Amino acid sequence: MRNLFLFLIALFLISCNSGVDKRDSSLGYTVIDVGSDVSKGRVVDISEIASNITYIPLESNAESFIGRAPVVFFENERIYVKSSGAFKVFDKSGKYLFTFDRRGRGPEEYINSHPKVEKGTGNLYADHGKGGGNYVIKSYSRDGNYLKEIPIPSVQSRYLYLNKSIPNCYAFRVSSDTLPGIPGIQIDVDEISNILIDSLSNIIGYVPNVPVDSRLVLNVNREKTPPKGKQFLNPLNDNSIIQALHFFKDTIRIYDFYTDTIFSFVDNSRLIPRYVMDYGKYTPSKIYQNQVSGNLITLDYQFYYETDKFLLLNFLLRDYAHEPFYGKKSYFHVKEREITDAYGYYNKETNKFTFLNHPKECMPGFRDDIAEGPPFVPTYLSYDNYMITLCFAHTLIEYASNNEVSDPLRKIIDALKDDSNPIAILVKLK
Numbered sequence: 001m002r003n004l005f006l007f008l009i010a011l012f013l014i015s016c017n018s019g020v021d022k023r024d025s026s027l028g029y030t031v032i033d034v035g036s037d038v039s040k041g042r043v044v045d046i047s048e049i050a051s052n053i054t055y056i057p058l059e060s061n062a063e064s065f066i067g068r069a070p071v072v073f074f075e076n077e078r079i080y081v082k083s084s085g086a087f088k089v090f091d092k093s094g095k096y097l098f099t100f101d102r103r104g105r106g107p108e109e110y111i112n113s114h115p116k117v118e119k120g121t122g123n124l125y126a127d128h129g130k131g132g133g134n135y136v137i138k139s140y141s142r143d144g145n146y147l148k149e150i151p152i153p154s155v156q157s158r159y160l161y162l163n164k165s166i167p168n169c170y171a172f173r174v175s176s177d178t179l180p181g182i183p184g185i186q187i188d189v190d191e192i193s194n195i196l197i198d199s200l201s202n203i204i205g206y207v208p209n210v211p212v213d214s215r216l217v218l219n220v221n222r223e224k225t226p227p228k229g230k231q232f233l234n235p236l237n238d239n240s241i242i243q244a245l246h247f248f249k250d251t252i253r254i255y256d257f258y259t260d261t262i263f264s265f266v267d268n269s270r271l272i273p274r275y276v277m278d279y280g281k282y283t284p285s286k287i288y289q290n291q292v293s294g295n296l297i298t299l300d301y302q303f304y305y306e307t308d309k310f311l312l313l314n315f316l317l318r319d320y321a322h323e324p325f326y327g328k329k330s331y332f333h334v335k336e337r338e339i340t341d342a343y344g345y346y347n348k349e350t351n352k353f354t355f356l357n358h359p360k361e362c363m364p365g366f367r368d369d370i371a372e373g374p375p376f377v378p379t380y381l382s383y384d385n386y387m388i389t390l391c392f393a394h395t396l397i398e399y400a401s402n403n404e405v406s407d408p409l410r411k412i413i414d415a416l417k418d419d420s421n422p423i424a425i426l427v428k429l430k
Helices: 001-020 392-402 407-414
Strands: 031-034 051-059 071-075 076-081 086-091 095-101 124-131 134-140 147-150 159-166 169-174 193-196 203-210 245-247 251-256 261-266 270-278 298-306 308-318 325-327 337-339 341-347 352-355 385-391 424-428
Touching: 051 407, 071 424, 076 352, 076 424, 086 245, 086 298, 159 245, 193 245, 203 270, 245 298, 251 298, 392 407
Parallel strands: 031 270
Antiparallel strands: 051 424, 071 076, 076 086, 086 095, 124 134, 134 147, 159 169, 169 193, 193 203, 245 251, 251 261, 261 270, 298 308, 308 341, 325 337, 341 352, 385 424
16 A cells, blocks of 8 residues: 555656646746746846855965865854865854864774765764664764764665755665666655654655656667767766755755756655746757757756745756856866856745856856955855855956955955965855
8 A cells, every 4th residue: 555655646746747737836836937038147146145245265374274176164153164075164254273084993983084064053974884784973063072973774775975954854865776657667666865864863754766757768778879969978877867955944855857846855755846947948848868968958956055035056058058158167177168057046035037147258156246256156055044155266366367356355365375275255145
């Protein structure tokens, strides 16, 4: 009976995913009119969403030096910058406090190099494999002091990723061996993408896989040659579909790379549509797996920021891009390439959607009309409504040499050296 019930839920979600009535939002989901703004867009000022923007030079010395590919977080009045598996911790003014790196095999240490920052508290945590398929969570205070160990329930699936963005709830992404809802492939209605546990090691929920869009054409035969006019990222792809799990307050949002629907996870057991992207005349009749060019719009699974007032997404516009440019999508990329992405800003209060046009040529993001700095693109959203990103010192120096900036920002830049630590750009949202 349970399997039949879950199977009916899966069929319902599939129908919502591919055949939802774009004209009717009375069922609880919001239809976002993306198609009307394709090939248009506008420059959006940061003051539309923020009350203040602050440039914070991070203290530079031998102990605080930040290495390659840094990732920044802001929680509970502290700035955390992760690089090479360790955290450099700064206060809100940029003063260096300490380095957090508890890697090792001791009772208060962890083996992996992926510690994380807890939303709200700024505490730190990491998963730790003890051998024999046993895993635990190591928990630390915001000052790096060891707090406790939380055993992870044993399951048959392999743990892939740990996240704690909801109070008293840890989400674990697990491996999956089958795909749901695809003709010709066995349906496993119990398949899940994430397991949720509380701080007492109790399993409190299972997040189902997002139903596969009926328009998706899989590489069932592992084709070495893509259909005419198409391109595959990996012709030998095993048909795995990347699913994104993000958080809004105490709610989980989940979607996959190909869907036009963002789901909410409710009742610790099921998915319901929350946002539906209406691409209008740009809606494809077929979607080919791992298509990276052509007439297709999809959501970036890594970029998702939601507040009470707005939703910020990144769209892969491909041939529909009206501001394509050559550059690096992030500092993780070594080579420049053609970028056909565009950030999409949905205002919940006005129900208006717009693509963010480049404030400066080849520089996407929000225009900084407050401090007159470079365009702002967030890389993290804190629990208390701050957005933050990093800017390398040499990048900011070069920007100021070619553009007018405010006098306070000019003073900060004049004190920088090319090898100074990055500058944290902190935005307080309205």
